[in-house]
Amino acid sequence: MDKKVSHRKSRVGVVVSDKMDKTVTVLVERLVLHPKYRKYVRRRKKFKAHDEKNLCRTGDKVLIEETRPLSKTKRWRVVRILQRLSTGTDDSA
Numbered sequence: 001m002d003k004k005v006s007h008r009k010s011r012v013g014v015v016v017s018d019k020m021d022k023t024v025t026v027l028v029e030r031l032v033l034h035p036k037y038r039k040y041v042r043r044r045k046k047f048k049a050h051d052e053k054n055l056c057r058t059g060d061k062v063l064i065e066e067t068r069p070l071s072k073t074k075r076w077r078v079v080r081i082l083q084r085l086s087t088g089t090d091d092s093a
Contacts, residue, residue, distance in 0.1 A: 009066040012082065015056045016046065023074060024049050024056045026064055049076040059085030 013028035026047050031040045048071075049064045056062060061083035064076045 048074040
């Protein structure tokens, strides 16, 4: 009948580290208009996100969603991988 609407925050970012177990570091970039100079400034922030199956690799574009605190610094989880980083290694030669 009624669809459940999520009121949680979500962000799109790039995985910059996958060295931890079940955790990835995601870099989220956004453009903010400077109030005085009226120029767009790039703002970056890193989030630790829960990756239950360790599927994410460095360079992947992912969608993360806010969740309950999972550890001291981890409050986000990976919803899905939007784009895989193509490795470009060809071993056929």
